[in-house]
Amino acid sequence: MQRHADNTQAGEEPEAKQDEAPLLAEQPSSRTGLCSARCGLTLVLHISLFMAYGLRVSLSIAIVAMTNGSHPHGWSGSAPHSSYSGFAQDGVIFPAQYTLWAKWAPPLERSRLMNIADAGCTFGTFFALLVAGIICQSLGWPFVFYIFGAVGCAWCLCWFLLVYEDPAHHPWISAREQEYIVSSLAHQGTCHGHSLPLVAMAKSLPLWAITIACFCTDWLFYMLLTSMPTFMSTVLHFDLRENGLLSSMPYVGNGLGHILAGLLADFLLTRRMLGTAAVRKLFSALGMLLPAAFLVAVPYIGCSSTVAVVLLTLALTIISLTGAGININHIDIAPRYAGFLLGITNTFGIVAGIIAPTAVGLLVSQDLQTGWRNAFFVSAALNLFGLIFYVAFGSGTIQDWAREDAAGQ
Template sequence: MEPSAERARADEPEPEPEQEPEPDDAALLPGPQPSCWLCSARWGLAVVLHITLFMVYALRVNLSMAIVAMTNATHPTLRLSQAPVYDWSAETQGIILSSFFYGYIFTQMLGGYWAGTLGGKVVLGCGLFLTSALTLFVPLAAKLGVVYLIGLQVLLGLAEGVIFPAQYTLWAKWAPPMERSRLMNIADAGCTFGTFLAYLAAGFICQCLGWPYIFYIFGGIGCIWSMFWFLLVYEDPARHPCISARERDYIVSSLASQGCSHGWSLPLKAMAKSLPLWAIAVACFCTDWLFYTLLTSMPTYMNNVLHFNIQENGLLSALPYVGNGLGHILSGLLADLLLSRHVLSTAAVRKLFSAVGMLLPGAFLVAVSYIGCNYTAAVAFLTLSLTVNSTTGAGLNINHIDIAPRYAGFLLGITNTFGIIPMFGSPQDLVAGWRNVFFLSAGIDLFGLLFYVAFGNGTIQDWAKEDVANQ
């Protein structure tokens, strides 16, 4: 090399060291390439969880469908069967149906804690089996008396309460950051489709066989599926016997920074002081208040004010459920697309999808109070509200794993507890002041969104890091 060339090279400035990526986007950097998703174990888990959550919600809503035949002596089921009929008042029916949530709210945090220590597969599988087995005893409990049926409903809530926190514990070990939204939302869509198809199937079973068979059939299928759950699901990629080495390395390397599951102790003080966690909890409470108002008040409003019973029209009743399920899947795909192409950071994506899923349903709800006696528009707004509300699945719902993957199940238990509270406080049977009810729900929802946008975060919190947690 000539001296002039050496001097020129010596005069060149030293290259600056590469900047380390921001924590929020570190998980999005190129790494081991994913295997084909069509034959991957992680997508297989999404399908299995979709079917599982389908069964869970089918088991949850069967009493809501059957109680019509259980208390109506003129129901068509009596012409084809000897199913008993009970003289329960509307108030008694309400107590029976709501008693499920008294058990359900109690095991949310316990389920997340058990899943983090014992494993999500075991906890979820046991919850599914117990829920299915207990469902088989609903006709017997009803025959014994209202007190027995209420007690059984509480037990069903206790058993089912562990399922969703355990699911998040599993996803924290299986879902790469760039695929979290689509994988988890495909699984969650099973809830909506399960509700929709269970209503259709329950009505057919009730008329052809009698209402007790609703519980026998769904409970029996659930027990069988729980056996498949234990055979098909593995706690993490390292334990899966059929996963490819490429896929295992891809998942493990993409989740390397988050650490393993938590032990028997939890950083409760740090959690209590965490604004990002409070942001999710407050937003869950507020959006669920609006959601339960839509589910409970809108049908009553349409019946009392618009004189239109949406439950009598199968197609219109199905639209909100179908729209919500499809919205879950599409929003998950879109969220991951934005993340994988580095269009927005993790925090920005979560806040964007939360804003869409909280602002628009609130606006649609307020609009209903100004449409007059137009039930077509009311049904359209109800369908749009529940469809768009599904985008929160790619927003604040998944944010638990973003900020604390090691404690995702327990955190979901905390925020789900907040989210269930509106079931006991949101309007249930109103005859006046509809506009005030709708404005109140929209206002609460807006407050939750603003709080979440202000304090939400997309990075793993210091208290959730393994080296800090083990000190």
């Protein structure tokens, strides 16, 4: 594996020192308050992802209500968990977001800014599951389209008024904050042009480490998200309609986990306790290994449905720690191509989201108890493999092919 430096002056310094050098240089002027332009961008992106996932889930609920003829307003009161697989990511939202963060997020604040924004996904899901069902019951399913659609259009106008490409184009940013952001990101170069170093990307082990880890993590995530209600119903005989709060806890826990992970990761970086690579690998390890362990434990807890639900909920909650690990690592290794790389790894994640529920269905169709046990074991094994590969080959430094002076090569 090649060794890389964080800037062109790094020479032959060890990777750990290269990893920390730009971070340490930025620390003295890193505090500008909660009213900063970059914090405003975080709030805007949080609401945007909240709206995007709210629209996605409300559509799923409305479709169920439209085709349900046994109820006056077309809604039975149960959320269509299995129809939501998070594929609102199979578009331009996240690549665009990562391209923005590559120009706005200083390395010492990258984790918390991005994770607070990403938390809008699960909070939007939770909100839509609650509100869209009430709208269907009280007003009828057409009002789901009217209300959510109108709010989405209104927010779209706010987006064009509030979001700017980079600090240099923002009309209200302070000179101090603009200087801090620009100086903290000076080592990563400008945004790429039309050319992409595709061959170098294909040969990059750190990029493959992120890609494989994303595939394995998304396999477990989507398997739980789409199959957990079925497991609770068929194996644990758990009535989700009578326990709406418990069934929604994974969404709340996942969103809070994103925020806490981001704050803690930046704290470790700011206090110089760990370098960038170490922080990314630590949070990836926690977010992949602990959920895998919980899945392995579920088939051996006997008839305790409460413990099984707690373990599965914890698995969906703790997996959010990868938000401060592999997810942000795209910008660490190639900020100039972060949006493009996110599109690549997200495609692998979506493929995992398609295959995982299908594999679970095939395993369970053969034998209920053994099938679920094997499904959990396969997901846990994949996560363990992805974690080992990521720890072995992951990096926290900008790769040579992602540098501005290498763009034409």
